[in-house]
Amino acid sequence: HRHLLGIANLSEHDIAFLLDKADEAVHISRQRHKKTSTLKGLTQINLFFEPSTRTQSSFELAGKRLGADVMNMSVASSSVSKGETLVDTAMTLNAMRPDILVVRHGSAGAAALLAQKVACSVINAGDGAHEHPTQALLDALTIRRARGRIARLVVTICGDILHSRVARSNILLLNAMGARVRVVAPATLLPTGIERMGVEVFDRLEDGLADADVVMMLRLQRERMAGAFVPSVREYFQRFGLDARRLKAAKPDALVMHPGPMNRGVEIASEVADGPSSVIEEQVEMGVAVRMAVMEALALPQNAEATP
Ligand code: CP
Numbered sequence: 001h002r003h004l005l006g007i008a009n010l011s012e013h014d015i016a017f018l019l020d021k022a023d024e025a026v027h028i029s030r031q032r033h034k035k036t037s038t039l040k041g042l043t044q045i046n047l048f049f050e051p052s053t054r055t056q057s058s059f060e061l062a063g064k065r066l067g068a069d070v071m072n073m074s075v076a077s078s079s080v081s082k083g084e085t086l087v088d089t090a091m092t093l094n095a096m097r098p099d100i101l102v103v104r105h106g107s108a109g110a111a112a113l114l115a116q117k118v119a120c121s122v123i124n125a126g127d128g129a130h131e132h133p134t135q136a137l138l139d140a141l142t143i144r145r146a147r148g149r150i151a152r153l154v155v156t157i158c159g160d161i162l163h164s165r166v167a168r169s170n171i172l173l174l175n176a177m178g179a180r181v182r183v184v185a186p187a188t189l190l191p192t193g194i195e196r197m198g199v200e201v202f203d204r205l206e207d208g209l210a211d212a213d214v215v216m217m218l219r220l221q222r223e224r225m226a227g228a229f230v231p232s233v234r235e236y237f238q239r240f241g242l243d244a245r246r247l248k249a250a251k252p253d254a255l256v257m258h259p260g261p262m263n264r265g266v267e268i269a270s271e272v273a274d275g276p277s278s279v280i281e282e283q284v285e286m287g288v289a290v291r292m293a294v295m296e297a298l299a300l301p302q303n304a305e306a307t308p
Contacts, residue, residue: 002298003115003122006131007172015140015176021293022141022286029065029288038296039068042099047073047090048125049080049105054260054287055125055134059102062291068100086110087117094118100295103127121298129163129224135259136169138290140177142283143214146255151178156208156250157199158184158240159218159267162191163225166259167218171197184208184240186231189220205240209249216257217242217268233266243269247277255279 007015028034044063048056056072063070073093080089086105093101094117102123103111108130115122126132144150155174161167161183174181175198183194184202195201202208209215220236247256256268256277264270273280 001115001119001121003111003124004133004294004298005112005115005122005124007133007136007169007176008131010133010173010176012176012178015137015173018137018290018293018297019141019144021297022137022289023145025062025065025289025292025296026141026145026286028292029285034065035067036065037067039063039066039099039299042068042299043097044068044070044100044102044295045073045093045096045098046070046102046125047075047093047104049075049086049103049110050126052104052125054284055104055132058284058287059123059125059291062288062295063100065288066292066295068295071098087113090114090118094120099299123294123298126165128165129168130165131169131172132165132259133169134287134290134294135166136173137294138283138286139166139170139216139257139259140173141286141290142257142279143255145286146279146282147213150174152180153213154180154182154211155214155216156182156184156202156212157216157218158205158208158242160189160220161185161194161218162189163221164218167216168197170216171199175199182208182212186236186240205242205246206249209246212250212254214255214257215242215247215250216259217262218259219261219263219267237266237269241265241267241269242272244271244275247272253277257283259283 060070098120100121102125104125108128110127111124157167181199183199258280
């Protein structure tokens with residue numbers, strides 16, 4: 001079985017193939033009758049151990065638009081609350097013969113672990129601070145549709161890089177596609193050795209934004225900061241928050257992105273999040289299309305070209 005565990009396993013060709021396929025899925029999703037039968041007869045289980053609004057609902061809609069039978073496992077009310085482990089939970093579901101298992105978990109490597117155990121395709125919907133590959137693909141699709149390309153664009157990622165699987169997957173994807181990636185963050189929210197991932201590091205937002213084509217803002221992941229540095233909201237917004245004044249440093253037609261969930265007034269001001277440069281809603285729409293493309297590519301044998 002083929003899996004999508006991270007962007008790290010994908011070539012530039014694989015990424016372009018999935019983005020082209022997702023463009024077709026946008027077309028299907030914009031029709032009044034949105035349903036196809038490409039995954040008819042297949043069973044998709046969404047297994048989310050961490051909260052989600054966008055990822056879980058878009059995987060569900062994506063599966064339904066492709067004609068799959070989709071089941072959302074409600075982890076909070078499952079036997080996980082009685083102490084059943086991740087692997088035992090997955091093996092129980094595996095015995096019901098799903099074709100696709102979509103997994104979100106708080107631990108890095110959780111999806112890769114399950115991929116070795118179950119007899120179906122596994123898609124990583126976010127594993128700890130490791131990877132969130134479909135988020136990076138939907139961000140790339142949003143950029144490519146707005147700008148016509150990804151190569152040579154200057155993309156500035158700002159915020160809690162340390163805890164962000166979105167940042168990791170985006171850095172890997174954007175570098176693979178030839179973009180120039182910058183990161184802006186307080187030193188305490190940067191992973192050591194981040195430069196080795198091929199990014200330029202800035203500690204002042206204004207410097208990182210200069211002539212940027214794309215600005216991606218990230219949420220402070222307080223739930224992953226137990227005991228560590230937690231800046232005050234006011235202090236953080238003053239130095240790293242994006243408002244209309246600061247955005248002027250970027251290119252006049254720069255795209256403002258945010259993977260969500262947003263904390264308005266913490267990392268981004270409403271005037272920017274809801275302003276003319278924002279493509280945050282487009283990102284959500286592209287999320288359904290990208291997940292359709294990924295599931296089709298993994299589940300259908302004739303798509304042997306996409307072998308993540
Ligand atoms: N971007 C993202 O993963 O959002 P959710 O946590 O709401 O799925």
